[in-house]
Every structure is written in structure tokens, then in C-alpha cells.
Amino acid sequence: MTKRKRPPQRRGEAMVGAVLQVTLVQLGVVGFERLSVPEVAALAGVNKTSVYRRWPTKGELVREALASVLGEPPDFVATGELRADLLAWGRGALAFAGSPVGQAVFRALLSADDPDLRPLASELTRTTKGPMGLLTRAVRRGELRPGANLELALSTIAGALLQRLHVEHRPADLAYLTQVVDLVLDGLRR
Amino acid sequence: MTKRKRPPQRRGEAMVGAVLQVTLVQLGVVGFERLSVPEVAALAGVNKTSVYRRWPTKGELVREALASVLGEPPDFVATGELRADLLAWGRGALAFAGSPVGQAVFRALLSADDPDLRPLASELTRTTKGPMGLLTRAVRRGELRPGANLELALSTIAGALLQRLHVEHRPADLAYLTQVVDLVLDGLRR
Amino acid sequence: MTKRKRPPQRRGEAMVGAVLQVTLVQLGVVGFERLSVPEVAALAGVNKTSVYRRWPTKGELVREALASVLGEPPDFVATGELRADLLAWGRGALAFAGSPVGQAVFRALLSADDPDLRPLASELTRTTKGPMGLLTRAVRRGELRPGANLELALSTIAGALLQRLHVEHRPADLAYLTQVVDLVLDGLRR
Amino acid sequence: MTKRKRPPQRRGEAMVGAVLQVTLVQLGVVGFERLSVPEVAALAGVNKTSVYRRWPTKGELVREALASVLGEPPDFVATGELRADLLAWGRGALAFAGSPVGQAVFRALLSADDPDLRPLASELTRTTKGPMGLLTRAVRRGELRPGANLELALSTIAGALLQRLHVEHRPADLAYLTQVVDLVLDGLRR
DNA sequence: CCATAATCGAGACGGTACGTCACGTCTTGAG
DNA sequence: CTCAAGACGTGACGTACCGTCTCGATTATGG
Incomplete structure (x- = not known):
């Protein structure tokens, strides 16, 4: 009987990717002002503390999320x-x-x-x-x-x-x- | 020695005008999302209760403030x-x-x-x-x-x-x- | 059909009394260190914000609660x-x-x-x-x-x-x- | 040029002794409630994981620390x-x-x-x-x-x-x- | 001119969300 | 096999606003 107490942690790159993706989606849905870091964390299946550790500010989180997209100019x-x-x-x-x-x-x-x-x-x-x-x-x-x-x-x-x-x-x-x-x-x- | 305990109340039209004007200014300064009804009331020198009485919602307050301006098309x-x-x-x-x-x-x-x-x-x-x-x-x-x-x-x-x-x-x-x-x-x- | 949406607010003296009493009880049950201000508020049927407004610190809350008792020496x-x-x-x-x-x-x-x-x-x-x-x-x-x-x-x-x-x-x-x-x-x- | 990257590990008895000693000191300084297992580990120059391995609970750690002292009645x-x-x-x-x-x-x-x-x-x-x-x-x-x-x-x-x-x-x-x-x-x- | 109602000011309160903190668990890699 | 290092989940905390409510003071209005 395997006890799978909780979903395995997603670390490093995996977590970063999930969070940034959710951030982009939320940006499109509710905009920057109404974007909530805890909500992003929840939607990404990640604890909010983990998000705050990497991106202390909402601005930094959004900046990195947007930068990961704007970096690829549509040639x-x-x-x-x-x-x-x-x-x-x-x-x-x-x-x-x-x-x-x-x-x-x-x-x-x-x-x-x-x-x-x-x-x-x-x-x-x-x-x-x-x-x-x-x-x-x-x-x-x-x-x-x-x-x-x-x-x-x-x-x-x-x-x-x-x-x-x-x-x-x-x-x-x-x-x-x-x-x-x-x-x-x-x-x-x- | 005249004791002027507090500024005399502004009622009716006077209050409405002051609040709407401050609302417009704040809209330009901080935008709609960050606009705070209590702050508008404070800047207008009015108690926040009075503002909430007339405009139950921030949206209604802003709508009336903007409507008072957009009504005059720049002929x-x-x-x-x-x-x-x-x-x-x-x-x-x-x-x-x-x-x-x-x-x-x-x-x-x-x-x-x-x-x-x-x-x-x-x-x-x-x-x-x-x-x-x-x-x-x-x-x-x-x-x-x-x-x-x-x-x-x-x-x-x-x-x-x-x-x-x-x-x-x-x-x-x-x-x-x-x-x-x-x-x-x-x-x-x- | 009377709509009693929520229990009426207890203000001033009534609230203070309830909170101090619960504080004393909790002091006896869990001690000072483990006493939690939010829990006291909940047990007193009061919002935690209201407690923090009057007693910014746990120490002040406990002090006032104890002072209200020690003030009456058992003659x-x-x-x-x-x-x-x-x-x-x-x-x-x-x-x-x-x-x-x-x-x-x-x-x-x-x-x-x-x-x-x-x-x-x-x-x-x-x-x-x-x-x-x-x-x-x-x-x-x-x-x-x-x-x-x-x-x-x-x-x-x-x-x-x-x-x-x-x-x-x-x-x-x-x-x-x-x-x-x-x-x-x-x-x-x- | 010898690179001494980090202090050599202390294992077994050496580690246990250091941790228990620090535990006693901290007990006297901050008391039982405020005693923090991670802080004890840090003060003992030991990783907190090592402490949790041996003493899963703060109570067990303190008990062993105190037992190591009370065992010697002051004849x-x-x-x-x-x-x-x-x-x-x-x-x-x-x-x-x-x-x-x-x-x-x-x-x-x-x-x-x-x-x-x-x-x-x-x-x-x-x-x-x-x-x-x-x-x-x-x-x-x-x-x-x-x-x-x-x-x-x-x-x-x-x-x-x-x-x-x-x-x-x-x-x-x-x-x-x-x-x-x-x-x-x-x-x-x- | 005064009484009475409508309006406003002042502040306490409940409620929600937030960002922080410390803790204990888990994973990985080094010794 | 033991330990170090660090990322992560978890829960509680204290704070900051917000909008509602109550009460008393002020202003306007009608007898």
C-alpha cells in the first residue's frame, strides 16, 4: 500500500516554469493591479512562500514572466x-x-x-x-x-x-x- | 478668542462638487485600480461615510466623475x-x-x-x-x-x-x- | 421574517470585558508563551483586528487582564x-x-x-x-x-x-x- | 595554499555532546518555549537535519539534555x-x-x-x-x-x-x- | 424663533488579503 | 552510512485597507 501523502514537490526549473506561465495567464485575465501573488502560487500548485522567495515583489515576478515572452521577437x-x-x-x-x-x-x-x-x-x-x-x-x-x-x-x-x-x-x-x-x-x- | 473647533460642514452640491473634482485628480494620478474611496474623501475634506452614502461603489463614483467631464464634447x-x-x-x-x-x-x-x-x-x-x-x-x-x-x-x-x-x-x-x-x-x- | 445577518457588534466596555476574561482563561490553560492573540479574539467572538487595535502587544493584553484581577487584593x-x-x-x-x-x-x-x-x-x-x-x-x-x-x-x-x-x-x-x-x-x- | 573549505564534520558522540550542551545553555537563556531546534543546531555548528534525526521532537531533545544533568545528584x-x-x-x-x-x-x-x-x-x-x-x-x-x-x-x-x-x-x-x-x-x- | 428631521463627522468594528517568519520535511550531493 | 546544504510545504502571525455600523453634532427646514 503506497502512501502518497502529497504531490511531489516541483523544484527549480519546473516550479519556475509553472509559476511564470500562470503569471502570464493571470496577467491577461485580471491585469497587473489585480494580480495576486498568493493566487498565482495557488493556481501553479505551489506554496506562496516559494514564490516570494524567488520574486520578492509582484513587479519582479511580472517582469520576469513578461521578459520570458518578449525576449523572442516574432521574426x-x-x-x-x-x-x-x-x-x-x-x-x-x-x-x-x-x-x-x-x-x-x-x-x-x-x-x-x-x-x-x-x-x-x-x-x-x-x-x-x-x-x-x-x-x-x-x-x-x-x-x-x-x-x-x-x-x-x-x-x-x-x-x-x-x-x-x-x-x-x-x-x-x-x-x-x-x-x-x-x-x-x-x-x-x- | 474665537474657538473655531473644526471647519464648517459642506453639504449637498458643495460636497458633491468637491468629491468629484478630487476623484478626477486622483484618477489621473493613481489610476482607477489604486483609487481609494477613503483617500478621496480625506483629500476632499469630507468624511468617508458621506461619500459611501452617495456612491456605494467606487465604480459609480468614478463614472459620475467622468460623466461630468465627457458630457462636454470639445466642439x-x-x-x-x-x-x-x-x-x-x-x-x-x-x-x-x-x-x-x-x-x-x-x-x-x-x-x-x-x-x-x-x-x-x-x-x-x-x-x-x-x-x-x-x-x-x-x-x-x-x-x-x-x-x-x-x-x-x-x-x-x-x-x-x-x-x-x-x-x-x-x-x-x-x-x-x-x-x-x-x-x-x-x-x-x- | 427577521433577518439577523450577523451577531450584533459588542463595543467598548462589553468587548473589553469579554476579551480580558478570555485572556485570563487562556493564560491558565496554555500559559503566556503559547497564548495566541488571534485565538483569544476568536474565543471572545471578536475580530482579531479589534484586539490588536486596543492592545498592540500580547504583553499589554495580558498585563491589563492580570491587572484587572490583581487590583482586588483578597482582603x-x-x-x-x-x-x-x-x-x-x-x-x-x-x-x-x-x-x-x-x-x-x-x-x-x-x-x-x-x-x-x-x-x-x-x-x-x-x-x-x-x-x-x-x-x-x-x-x-x-x-x-x-x-x-x-x-x-x-x-x-x-x-x-x-x-x-x-x-x-x-x-x-x-x-x-x-x-x-x-x-x-x-x-x-x- | 591549503583550501579549508569548511570545518570538518563532527560525528556521533562529538556531535551529540555539542548539541546537548548548547541545548542546556539555551534552556537557561530563553526557556523551553522559546527554545528553537534550528537555533540550537546553528549554535552547535551542526546542521539542523542532524538534530532532527536524533531527536524528532524538541521535548525529546530537552529531556535528554536535562537527564544528562539531573542524573548526577549533588552528593x-x-x-x-x-x-x-x-x-x-x-x-x-x-x-x-x-x-x-x-x-x-x-x-x-x-x-x-x-x-x-x-x-x-x-x-x-x-x-x-x-x-x-x-x-x-x-x-x-x-x-x-x-x-x-x-x-x-x-x-x-x-x-x-x-x-x-x-x-x-x-x-x-x-x-x-x-x-x-x-x-x-x-x-x-x- | 424654535423644534424636528435630514445630513454629516467621528470613530469603532468585522472582514479580507497580504507579506513575513519560523518550523519541520524532503532531496541531493559530498565525505 | 552519516552529515551538510538548501529548497520546499505548512501554519500562524501582525498589518493594512476597506466598507459597515452606531452615535452624537451640525445644519437646514417647517410650524
């Missing part, structure tokens, strides 16, 4: 066709923004007062500038207007999606993305 | 010159977004879970569509492309400002606004 | 008959030491490290010297030896009872008390 | 002179009660709830009756009153010292001891 292959490449990148961004993890990132960073999260905001901004190379090459090819503010164009695309999703709270599908990209591309072209 | 005069009018409207929007009250609105609504605040989100969205008439008239004049998605254009402008202010956390001045408007207008024109 | 009437009076006083002391409250006092004070309880120890010691007047008058009457250390005699009686009860853990009845008193009185007489 | 030589022998025994008792180990014993046993310590209480009581033989011989010699309760007399002496030291918290020197012994002896004599 995309450039075919050379400007509009198609921009749409491909946009699809990736939309998929990210719609995923639970993306929800977490935006809900946490949109008006981040916690100092621990500040560096992540610039990280996210940097991701926004991903397809910058596409545009500069298009300018060199003469496909876009020479003096255009490319950085602003990308910000505008991202902002349009942001407005749609988190202010108007309406879904952003591929058609919507296409319209935005076309609008901005037309503005850039000449 | 603007249309000169007939499309670009100038759009810029004028944008200046108003920027001024609002930069004011403490605007900070309050955006911080409260950007990811609003509180059911009491949902109606306010659509209110804000409606404001965004303010200059819709300008664009439709411009289309009729042949100044803009006939099939253009005008609503999306306005959302894009608003989104660009939002991205600039609340994601990249960089200031949005008149020059920035002009660039955004020109980019979108160029996209709409041909 | 006894002096008949003039030395032995009978001493026995009467001893009976009172035994009754006190055997009562739950007395248990509380001794268990709390016997090895009191808590600085809050130090003054109570001297209070208890003072009580021990209660029948000092009896002895001095007996000396003046020539009933006791002139140079006798009366204070030491009383300490000895008290100590004998203490040893019996709290070291040997055997009951101390009236017969035992009588033997002790007689032993000491015989020592004092000649 | 004294009887000269035949009753008062002198009694004083000699009392000096030993005082020395014991004043030593750190004695402090430990009394603080641990005075109101011992831990069931592991109960047998030690009777052990201590038995020690109190050490000089019983002296008194019975004195009775046979006619030096003391025949019907006297000798056991009670010894308890009374011990109790007087106990009262002095642990209730009144005043020092007990040789003069005090002498007075107590004389008081009781006078009571016993006739």
Missing part, C-alpha cells in the same frame, strides 16, 4: 514585396495582441506605474520598429516617398490596432489590418 | 479647410489627452474591467468620430477618394496619438500631430 | 487570633492559586521574560506581604520572638505552597496549609 | 551536625539553582506542559528529598520533635528559595539560606 521572412511583408508582420502582431500573453503584455504596460515594468515598455516599442528595414529599403528603391517619416508610419499602424482593440474594444481581423496598412502605405507612397 | 469650428479643421480638432484632442482629466479618462478606460465604466468607453469612442462630417463633406467635394474608410482613418489618427503617449511614453506635440494628419490625409486623397 | 478580616487569621489568609491564597485566574497569574509570572509583565510580579509579591500587620502586632504582644524576620516567614509560607503546587504538582488542601503555618509559627515563636 | 557529605549538614546541602541547591543549568531546569519545569518533561519533574522533586536521612536520624536522636512532617519541612525550605528567586526575583545568598533553615529547624525542634 518574419522578408519576401521583398513591401505590402505583403508588412501584412505578414501585422498578422504576427495581431496574433500576439490577441493571444492571452499579448493581452497580458498590453494590460500590464499600457499605463505602467510600476517601476519594475518600465524597461519592458521600451522593449515592446522596439518590437514595433521591427519592419523598419523593409521601409528603408523601399525608400531606396524609390517605392516610397523619400522624406517620409517611416518610424511614425509604423507607430501609426500599431496605434490603429491598439485603438481598435483596447479602446473601441472591437475585434481586429485581417481585413481591418489590410485597410490600415493600405491607408498608411498610400500616405507614404507619394 | 470646434469648421472653417471648410479640411486639413486646418482636422488639425484644430487634433489639437483639442491632444490638449484633452494631456490634461489631468484626460489622463484620468485614458488610465481608467484603456483596459476597463469594471462594468460601471463600460458605457463611458463607447462615449469616448463616439467623441473620436467627431470630425466625421468634415471627411464626408470632403469626399462629396471630390477632395478625398470616394471609397475611403473614413471611420478607420479617424481611428488611425487617434490610435497614433495613443500609441505615442501611452505606449512609447513620449510627448506628442503639434509637429507630431501634423505629421500624422498629413500621413493619413495623403492616404485618403488619391 | 480578610482579622479576628486577633494569630493562627486563625494566618490560616484564613492562607485559605484565600490557596483558593486564588487554585482558581483558573490564579493559574493564569502564576503560569504567566513564574518565569516572566516579557518586560510588560515585570511590574505585575512585584504586585503579586506585595500581596504576599498582606498579613504583615498580623505578625508585627503579634510581636508587640510578645506572642512571637522579637528579632524574627517576619517578611521571610511569609515568603516561606508562600513558597511552600508554590513548591507543592507548581513543582511537585500535588494538591494543597487545608491540612497541608495548616501544617505549613504551624511549622513556621513554631519557628517564629520561641 | 554531600554528612558530618552528623544537623544544621551544618542542612546548610551544606542548601548551598549545593543554591549553587545549582543559580547556575545556568539550574536556570534551565527551573525555567523548563516550573510549569511544564510538555509531556516529555513530566518525568523530569518528579526527578527534581526526588532530589529535593535528598537530606531526608539527616532529619530522620535527628528525630531518632531526639534532636527534632517526633511527630514532625519532615518531608514538608524540606519542601518548605526548597519552596522558600524558589519563592525568593523566581517570584520575588531577588538574590538568595548564604545569609538568606541560613535564616530559612533556622526558621524551619526551630519549627521542627519543639
Whole structure:
């Protein structure tokens, strides 16, 4: 008769992974402010003391959880066709923004007062500038207007999606993305 | 020797005004989640019981405070010159977004879970569509492309400002606004 | 249908009385070290926050509880008959030491490290010297030896009872008390 | 360059001795309740796991520590002179009660709830009756009153010292001891 | 002008969640 | 096989707010 008194402890990497994953989910569900460290611990099947040992602050826990995701920029292959490449990148961004993890990132960073999260905001901004190379090459090819503010164009695309999703709270599908990209591309072209 | 034991009570309208004003300020400073009803009462020089009597819920208090502001849409005069009018409207929007009250609105609504605040989100969205008439008239004049998605254009402008202010956390001045408007207008024109 | 949602709050004096009484009982049952403020609150039917508000420290709570008892020295009437009076006083002391409250006092004070309880120890010691007047008058009457250390005699009686009860853990009845008193009185007489 | 990474392990008897010694010291310093097994281990330069292996319970650890001391009753030589022998025994008792180990014993046993310590209480009581033989011989010699309760007399002496030291918290020197012994002896004599 | 009701201030209280602490158990690896 | 080192689960603790309740004081209102 085997006495299995309690589930075996998950240590080290196993525990860290479970906690960070649950943290991301909770970030997407209730947001940063309402995220509770004890609740994260409970959902992860871990004692809250163990969580506090590794991440003394909620900010540190969230920062590590988000960093484990933002570290992998959604690379995309450039075919050379400007509009198609921009749409491909946009699809990736939309998929990210719609995923639970993306929800977490935006809900946490949109008006981040916690100092621990500040560096992540610039990280996210940097991701926004991903397809910058596409545009500069298009300018060199003469496909876009020479003096255009490319950085602003990308910000505008991202902002349009942001407005749609988190202010108007309406879904952003591929058609919507296409319209935005076309609008901005037309503005850039000449 | 006059003994002024304590400040005279403020009742009725006077108290309501003081509380709502403090609520708006606090919304801009700490946001909706961290807003504390007892703290609002203290800052307003009012007993917390009085606040709870009138607004049983934090959501109701904030809703009434925001409603007292969003009720006044920032009207603007249309000169007939499309670009100038759009810029004028944008200046108003920027001024609002930069004011403490605007900070309050955006911080409260950007990811609003509180059911009491949902109606306010659509209110804000409606404001965004303010200059819709300008664009439709411009289309009729042949100044803009006939099939253009005008609503999306306005959302894009608003989104660009939002991205600039609340994601990249960089200031949005008149020059920035002009660039955004020109980019979108160029996209709409041909 | 009367809705009695929860038991009505006990305020002020009522709550203080209930808490102090439970504190005394618990002192007698588990002693000072193992006494738990939250448990006292629960047994008193009071929220633990309320207890911590009035008595920030366990020591203060216990001190006030004990002070409310030690404040009433068990007066006894002096008949003039030395032995009978001493026995009467001893009976009172035994009754006190055997009562739950007395248990509380001794268990709390016997090895009191808590600085809050130090003054109570001297209070208890003072009580021990209660029948000092009896002895001095007996000396003046020539009933006791002139140079006798009366204070030491009383300490000895008290100590004998203490040893019996709290070291040997055997009951101390009236017969035992009588033997002790007689032993000491015989020592004092000649 | 010799790398002495850490102190060499102490095993078996060496470790046991170190732990028990530290346990006695801590008993005298902080008492039984506040004695912490991990702290004892740390002070003994031993890992707490090792302590828990041998003594699963704090009570068992303390019992073994105290037993290693109480096993050696403080023998004294009887000269035949009753008062002198009694004083000699009392000096030993005082020395014991004043030593750190004695402090430990009394603080641990005075109101011992831990069931592991109960047998030690009777052990201590038995020690109190050490000089019983002296008194019975004195009775046979006619030096003391025949019907006297000798056991009670010894308890009374011990109790007087106990009262002095642990209730009144005043020092007990040789003069005090002498007075107590004389008081009781006078009571016993006739 | 005064009496009476509505409103407000002041503070005690119950309740919930939190982060900390010390303890004892367990796992792993070194001696 | 024994011990050291450290991670982990467990329970209790004291604190910080929050929202409710009670009571007394103040203000407005109608006779």
C-alpha cells in the first residue's frame, strides 16, 4: 500500500516554469493591479512562500514572466514585396495582441506605474520598429516617398490596432489590418 | 478668542462638487485600480461615510466623475479647410489627452474591467468620430477618394496619438500631430 | 421574517470585558508563551483586528487582564487570633492559586521574560506581604520572638505552597496549609 | 595554499555532546518555549537535519539534555551536625539553582506542559528529598520533635528559595539560606 | 424663533488579503 | 552510512485597507 501523502514537490526549473506561465495567464485575465501573488502560487500548485522567495515583489515576478515572452521577437521572412511583408508582420502582431500573453503584455504596460515594468515598455516599442528595414529599403528603391517619416508610419499602424482593440474594444481581423496598412502605405507612397 | 473647533460642514452640491473634482485628480494620478474611496474623501475634506452614502461603489463614483467631464464634447469650428479643421480638432484632442482629466479618462478606460465604466468607453469612442462630417463633406467635394474608410482613418489618427503617449511614453506635440494628419490625409486623397 | 445577518457588534466596555476574561482563561490553560492573540479574539467572538487595535502587544493584553484581577487584593478580616487569621489568609491564597485566574497569574509570572509583565510580579509579591500587620502586632504582644524576620516567614509560607503546587504538582488542601503555618509559627515563636 | 573549505564534520558522540550542551545553555537563556531546534543546531555548528534525526521532537531533545544533568545528584557529605549538614546541602541547591543549568531546569519545569518533561519533574522533586536521612536520624536522636512532617519541612525550605528567586526575583545568598533553615529547624525542634 | 428631521463627522468594528517568519520535511550531493 | 546544504510545504502571525455600523453634532427646514 503506497502512501502518497502529497504531490511531489516541483523544484527549480519546473516550479519556475509553472509559476511564470500562470503569471502570464493571470496577467491577461485580471491585469497587473489585480494580480495576486498568493493566487498565482495557488493556481501553479505551489506554496506562496516559494514564490516570494524567488520574486520578492509582484513587479519582479511580472517582469520576469513578461521578459520570458518578449525576449523572442516574432521574426518574419522578408519576401521583398513591401505590402505583403508588412501584412505578414501585422498578422504576427495581431496574433500576439490577441493571444492571452499579448493581452497580458498590453494590460500590464499600457499605463505602467510600476517601476519594475518600465524597461519592458521600451522593449515592446522596439518590437514595433521591427519592419523598419523593409521601409528603408523601399525608400531606396524609390517605392516610397523619400522624406517620409517611416518610424511614425509604423507607430501609426500599431496605434490603429491598439485603438481598435483596447479602446473601441472591437475585434481586429485581417481585413481591418489590410485597410490600415493600405491607408498608411498610400500616405507614404507619394 | 474665537474657538473655531473644526471647519464648517459642506453639504449637498458643495460636497458633491468637491468629491468629484478630487476623484478626477486622483484618477489621473493613481489610476482607477489604486483609487481609494477613503483617500478621496480625506483629500476632499469630507468624511468617508458621506461619500459611501452617495456612491456605494467606487465604480459609480468614478463614472459620475467622468460623466461630468465627457458630457462636454470639445466642439470646434469648421472653417471648410479640411486639413486646418482636422488639425484644430487634433489639437483639442491632444490638449484633452494631456490634461489631468484626460489622463484620468485614458488610465481608467484603456483596459476597463469594471462594468460601471463600460458605457463611458463607447462615449469616448463616439467623441473620436467627431470630425466625421468634415471627411464626408470632403469626399462629396471630390477632395478625398470616394471609397475611403473614413471611420478607420479617424481611428488611425487617434490610435497614433495613443500609441505615442501611452505606449512609447513620449510627448506628442503639434509637429507630431501634423505629421500624422498629413500621413493619413495623403492616404485618403488619391 | 427577521433577518439577523450577523451577531450584533459588542463595543467598548462589553468587548473589553469579554476579551480580558478570555485572556485570563487562556493564560491558565496554555500559559503566556503559547497564548495566541488571534485565538483569544476568536474565543471572545471578536475580530482579531479589534484586539490588536486596543492592545498592540500580547504583553499589554495580558498585563491589563492580570491587572484587572490583581487590583482586588483578597482582603480578610482579622479576628486577633494569630493562627486563625494566618490560616484564613492562607485559605484565600490557596483558593486564588487554585482558581483558573490564579493559574493564569502564576503560569504567566513564574518565569516572566516579557518586560510588560515585570511590574505585575512585584504586585503579586506585595500581596504576599498582606498579613504583615498580623505578625508585627503579634510581636508587640510578645506572642512571637522579637528579632524574627517576619517578611521571610511569609515568603516561606508562600513558597511552600508554590513548591507543592507548581513543582511537585500535588494538591494543597487545608491540612497541608495548616501544617505549613504551624511549622513556621513554631519557628517564629520561641 | 591549503583550501579549508569548511570545518570538518563532527560525528556521533562529538556531535551529540555539542548539541546537548548548547541545548542546556539555551534552556537557561530563553526557556523551553522559546527554545528553537534550528537555533540550537546553528549554535552547535551542526546542521539542523542532524538534530532532527536524533531527536524528532524538541521535548525529546530537552529531556535528554536535562537527564544528562539531573542524573548526577549533588552528593554531600554528612558530618552528623544537623544544621551544618542542612546548610551544606542548601548551598549545593543554591549553587545549582543559580547556575545556568539550574536556570534551565527551573525555567523548563516550573510549569511544564510538555509531556516529555513530566518525568523530569518528579526527578527534581526526588532530589529535593535528598537530606531526608539527616532529619530522620535527628528525630531518632531526639534532636527534632517526633511527630514532625519532615518531608514538608524540606519542601518548605526548597519552596522558600524558589519563592525568593523566581517570584520575588531577588538574590538568595548564604545569609538568606541560613535564616530559612533556622526558621524551619526551630519549627521542627519543639 | 424654535423644534424636528435630514445630513454629516467621528470613530469603532468585522472582514479580507497580504507579506513575513519560523518550523519541520524532503532531496541531493559530498565525505 | 552519516552529515551538510538548501529548497520546499505548512501554519500562524501582525498589518493594512476597506466598507459597515452606531452615535452624537451640525445644519437646514417647517410650524
